[in-house]
Amino acid sequence: xxxxxxxxxxxxLFFQGLAQSGPTVTYRNPVIAGDxxxxxxxxxxxxxxxxxxxxxxxxxxxxxxxxxxxxxxxxGPVFNTLPDWTMGSFWAPELYHRNGIxxxxxxxxxxxxxxxxxxxxxxxxLRKGFTDHGVLLExxxxxxxxxxxxxxxxxxxxxxxxxxxxxxxxxxxxxELSSDGLKVTGKAxxxxxxxxxxxxxxxxxxxxxxxxxxxxYMLYSGNACCGANCNYQVGLARAEKLxxxxxxxxxxxxxxxDDTWKCPGHGTVVTTPxxxxxxxxxxxxxxDFTFTGRQGVLSExxxxxxxxxxxxRYGTTTPAQAESPTRMGQKMDVNLAIDFGKxxxxxxxxxxxxxxxxxxxxxxxxxKMQNTVATPTGNFLGFVLKKGTYTFSTTVEPxxxxxxxxxxxxxxxxxxxxxxxxGTLELWQVKEGVRQILKTQPLxxxxxxxxxxxxxxxxxxxxxxxxxxxxxxxxxxTMPVNGGYLPRWDRAPRVGLSVSGEKQGYGxxxxxxxxxx
Numbered sequence: 001x002x003x004x005x006x007x008x009x010x011x012x013l014f015f016q017g018l019a020q021s022g023p024t025v026t027y028r029n030p031v032i033a034g035d036x037x038x039x040x041x042x043x044x045x046x047x048x049x050x051x052x053x054x055x056x057x058x059x060x061x062x063x064x065x066x067x068x069x070x071x072x073x074x075x076g077p078v079f080n081t082l083p084d085w086t087m088g089s090f091w092a093p094e095l096y097h098r099n100g101i102x103x104x105x106x107x108x109x110x111x112x113x114x115x116x117x118x119x120x121x122x123x124x125x126l127r128k129g130f131t132d133h134g135v136l137l138e139x140x141x142x143x144x145x146x147x148x149x150x151x152x153x154x155x156x157x158x159x160x161x162x163x164x165x166x167x168x169x170x171x172x173x174x175x176e177l178s179s180d181g182l183k184v185t186g187k188a189x190x191x192x193x194x195x196x197x198x199x200x201x202x203x204x205x206x207x208x209x210x211x212x213x214x215x216x217y218m219l220y221s222g223n224a225c226c227g228a229n230c231n232y233q234v235g236l237a238r239a240e241k242l243x244x245x246x247x248x249x250x251x252x253x254x255x256x257x258d259d260t261w262k263c264p265g266h267g268t269v270v271t272t273p274x275x276x277x278x279x280x281x282x283x284x285x286x287x288d289f290t291f292t293g294r295q296g297v298l299s300e301x302x303x304x305x306x307x308x309x310x311x312x313r314y315g316t317t318t319p320a321q322a323e324s325p326t327r328m329g330q331k332m333d334v335n336l337a338i339d340f341g342k343x344x345x346x347x348x349x350x351x352x353x354x355x356x357x358x359x360x361x362x363x364x365x366x367x368k369m370q371n372t373v374a375t376p377t378g379n380f381l382g383f384v385l386k387k388g389t390y391t392f393s394t395t396v397e398p399x400x401x402x403x404x405x406x407x408x409x410x411x412x413x414x415x416x417x418x419x420x421x422x423g424t425l426e427l428w429q430v431k432e433g434v435r436q437i438l439k440t441q442p443l444x445x446x447x448x449x450x451x452x453x454x455x456x457x458x459x460x461x462x463x464x465x466x467x468x469x470x471x472x473x474x475x476x477x478t479m480p481v482n483g484g485y486l487p488r489w490d491r492a493p494r495v496g497l498s499v500s501g502e503k504q505g506y507g508x509x510x511x512x513x514x515x516x517x
Contacts, residue, residue: 027070027330028321029261030285032296033386035492036062037225038092038145038206038266039296041069041280048270049126050280051078051093051104052296055491056411058082058353061093061106062384063126068326069270069278069298074348075126078104083119083132087111088353091490092206092266096148096181098155102126103181105136105146105157118146118159120182133182139173141165145205145266148181151216151242155181158191160205170194170203172220174242189243192220199223199233199253206266208279209242215308216242219279221265222253226490228290232263234281236309249309254316255279259286261297261318269301272325277301277310283318288388291459291483293492298322334386336514341365349381350494352412358499367509371402371499376435377415378500380407385495386516388459392495393513395451395469398422398443401505406454407498408462410486417498418464418476420450425466427476431485439476444468449510454495460484 032039036052043049048066059077066072078093089109096103102123109116118137121130137143137157141164148157155177162168171193176186194204202223209218215238223231234255239246257263267281279301282294297318301310314322324330338344340362351357358379359370373379396404398420405419405428413433419426425441443450449469456462461480465473486493495514499507 025324025327025329026321027298027324029283029297029318030295031070031280031298031330032064032072033292033332033334034295034384035293036296036384037282037294037490039268039280039282040092040094041268041270042095042097043270043272044097046273049075049095049102050296051095052282053092053490054090054350054353056088056090056353056488057350057491057494058357059350060086060090060108060353061104062348065126068324068328069272069280070324070326070330071328071332072296076129078106078121078130079132080129082353083108083121083134085110085112085119085134087114089116090353091116092145094146094148094268098150098181100124101181102130103148104130105148107144107146110135110138116142116144118143118157122182136182137175137184139188145207147207147209147268148177149209149211149242151211155179156186156242157184158207158209160203160207163203163205169196170205172204172207191218191239191242191244192237192246192248194222200235202231204235208268210269210271210277212303213308214240216240217269217310218246219254219267219269225263225265226294227487230263230284232257232265234265238309255281255299255312255318256316257283258317260320262286262289263294264297264299264318276325277303278325279312281318285388288459290487291388291492292385293487334514334516336383336512338512340367340510348383349496350384351381352409354412355379365510366397367512368506369497369499369509371501371503371505371507373500375412376430376433376500377407377409377412377417378403378405378498380409380415380494380496380498382407382409382494382496383514385459385492389457390495390514390516391453391455393451393453394497395449395510396420397449397508397510398447399505399508401503402499402501402507404507404509405498405500406452406464406495408454408483408486408493408495409498410488410493414486414488415498416462416481416483416486418452418454418466419498419500420452420466421501425450425476427464427481429481438481441476456495459492
């Protein structure tokens with residue numbers, strides 16, 4: 001019944017806008033498609049910037065920019081080269097801007113003890129990457145999910161603590177920072193403590209603070225964030241002073257999952273120039289779920305002036321479609337058509353953060369990737385998946401010493417690929433580190449180029465086909481292959497190219513295509 005009321009309210013808003021100022025301009029979620037968890041968003045002048053979790057993918061922390069919160073363009077990563085102290089778990093980067101300087105307060109796992117703590121980096125130009133200043137905050141067994149704000153001219157950092165300390169309740173803590181934002185100078189104080197008897201039983205994290213009128217407000221997330229058994233939700237609290245006491249909203253949780261967008265949470269509130277409040281957060285698509293990961297979605301907050309509490313405009317679930325922040329329409333072209341015989345700009349490649357960046361070059365109309373990694377999956381370069389149903393293809397020139405594959409990559413121990421070496425087609429999988437050949441098929445050694453194709457349904461079921469140059473595609477199997485084992489707990493697989501084999505050599509690629517359906 002609640003969904004019917006929300007639908008009626010949405011139609012009312014639509015026709016109200018139509019009567020007042022012409023047709024309402026809407027957007028559809030996601031606004032940042034693909035695996036983009038824990039988004040942080042800021043507005044600098046008339047431009048918005050957002051950064052998100054990259055987890056075990058390099059380069060670390062993707063950054064996007066937008067003029068309207070709906071149409072986003074990839075800028076690049078926070079770090080092209082990983083900070084020396086880090087080894088993985090690149091989570092929850094929080095952007096902050098002050099006096100012409102961009103800051104990022106980020107969570108990463110430390111090499112020396114494999115514990116996750118908070119670092120800080122700065123830049124004056126997001127497109128040139130950040131300079132790392134090392135570890136800012138370590139706290140017992142783990143400190144994650146930084147959020148920074150200013151109060152009466154002083155900077156403060158807040159974070160999640162005690163998530164790995166047995167027998168201790170999870171807390172959201174705060175402390176004062178130095179004026180340059182690079183050191184913790186104040187004594188820690190408690191903002192909130194997670195309650196084990198309600199929806200916060202799984203903890204509290206991902207806090208986003210902002211001020212309106214006499215109150216500080218906080219949106220925070222609770223329960224299990226990730227994976228097929230997630231039950232993430234969002235709560236609300238407020239306080240007249242940053243140090244508290246904080247009052248939790250009696251109607252918590254204020255944002256929950258449904259069949260369209262599951263497990264919403266961990267985002268940031270930003271205001272538009274005309275003073276509308278938007279929460280950029282993540283959620284799983286109800287159809288593609290873990291196979292495309294936690295995507296960037298946008299939900300609007302409106303105010304009850306009588307109670308001075310905000311509520312989500314479209315109810316307690318993430319809207320599938322909503323009124324845009326501006327009059328600009330939404331444009332989302334996520335397909336790829338890359339011919340290496342023509343000029344190619346920088347491509348948004350990603351790779352396994354635990355392995356060296358694969359060496360590659362583009363020259364003479366060919367993309368060449370070196371085979372150097374002695375793992376079952378070999379060297380891999382891939383792309384973030386924007387939807388679960390798509391066709392990915394490549395044209396390669398078979399080589400005698402390396403296997404060139406279209407590959408779905410969960411991590412170094414879990415992958416699925418369909419490849420070619422001179423004289424042979426090979427369908428293979430790596431599951432829990434064990435490599436298995438699923439099927440081989442002879443290929444004429446005179447074939448100069450082979451077109452490999454993967455068709456994905458909902459990111460889980462995969463059909464493979466091939467053709468000789470300008471030939472008719474031939475299916476490899478009559479039944480799809482199930483890749484249900486590929487998503488990792490906190491991230492989705494990537495699709496791309498791999499080269500593997502016992503001998504050194506190069507994969508040779510003519511073209512790449514991605515068509516979403």
